[in-house]
Amino acid sequence: MSDLLFEARGVEVTYGQSKGLFGHGRPGVRVLHGVDLAIRRGETVGIVGESGSGKTTLGRALLKLVPVSGGAIRFDGQDITNLSADAMRPLRRRMQMIFQDPMASLNPRHSIRQILTEPLILHGLATDRRDAERQVRAILDRVSLPPVTLDRAPHELSGGQRQRIGIARAVLMKPDFVLADEVVSGLDVSTQAQVLNILKALSQEMGLAMAFISHDLSVIRAVCDRVTVMRFGEVVEEGPCETVFDAPQSHYTRLLLDAIPLPEIDDGWLTRPAPSLENAA
């Protein structure tokens, strides 16, 4: 068994392309230009970039949530690039997602109990309702939420609590891989720290591999083993966090790091010229 769980090679994604009736199609806009990415079992890989860098598209392409127009994606040794939706179905449970806004992904009419137990029964991961309830209570405790949460509706929870439900729902499926897209962007720092700690601990305990997409390099450093820096749909730099953060090779990575305001006094920071973008790799 290979130690690689996800492997993307030369992935291209084009939006808005159409064939047209007589071959006069629209060419579309290419947003990923041949991206390589490797995620080992149990490893958390950060994907960072500014708006328009293609980081979200790359995450979606891995899960085949957007059509891939070039390159190849392998999951657990299997080429999934051209798998049909039917053929993908058995793999879906093994790849879960946590979104930026959990409110948008939780059915507002369902109780948290329904939201968490039903997928367990649907996927045959629980023998009966009682077993499902037992598993759900265990995971709730793991994400530091009291059992009464089960009787609540999503809108009755705070942003941080909802995000912990999002995490609970994803890990209940016992996945091998979780895609976490900007999962703490909408949260206050005090809540953010708790959500990140839970996510980090669970991924370690369960041996989860994770693609952690964020625009925030400080958050990436706190939870990831490796990092991929993207810009304009291409990988600018990739490597273990220590290397990329402590000795960035790419000009663009240095520019990004320099732009982060750290909570300490540095009088020259504002006026100091940024590393020039013209020579950015």
Place this chain on the structure above:
Amino acid sequence: MTQSLVAIEGLSAISTRDGGAPVLRDVSLTLEKGEVRGLVGESGAGKSTIAKALLGILPSTVKVTGGFIRFEGRDLLAMPRRELSDLMGREITLIPQDPQTALNPARRIEAQLTDGLRLKLGMGKAAAHERALQLLDEVQIRNPERVLAAYPHELSGGMRQRILIASAFALNPKLVVADEPTTALDVTVQKEILRLIRRMQEAHGTAVIFVTHDLGVVAKICDRVTLLYAGKVIEDGATAGMLTAPKHIYTSALIAAGPRYDRPNAGLEPVPEAVFRQLRAEIGIAERRV
């Protein structure tokens, strides 16, 4: 002692929608001429409510129950509507949070940038055009003629934010209220915008109220800072002092909660429940139900 530009004294307000829940609790702070003062806190801290009160745009669901806001000695809360509307947009202006929605999509930049110049200063069309070009140059927009003729959707977020900064400083106001002006921007653009606000503020001698949730941004642009929690001032003072020797345990807990790319093993300590308990006890908030 000379008079402060802004003196907020004992300002209290409640939300009429939320069963009369307090949104500001006896807030006092002063702002001197030409200084940048941060208002920082997490959601629900009341930082935006203070900003809105300064601009005279409190939502109808917020009711002031006590206190004063003095601007050059004049009480903004008791000021007749006409006098207030004369002051707003001229001596007190706003840099809004979201450059995507703050500009009218159906009007060209020139029309939006010259409104104030023409209405408040009575400039003619040609003079306003010249002044608009100067302003765009001041915020380092390279081809100002083209930008003036453009509609907002034709410009990037960073460019729109520059235009809104130009517009905020156009009438040489005494106070600019910047309400999370960089929250929606990428970090590299954020840095340019922070630099620009600081430069404009220094060049015009303007005082700035800078609302943000980011202590990093506070560190880089604010001279003094007020930290709020649940509508109450928790700590107030020079930025350097608060960051290096915080007086309140909540301040140090917030600093420790933020991850830092340069210190992988520090940060990410959730604010302990005990700190929130202490805050609630100090402020006099009932323990919350789960």
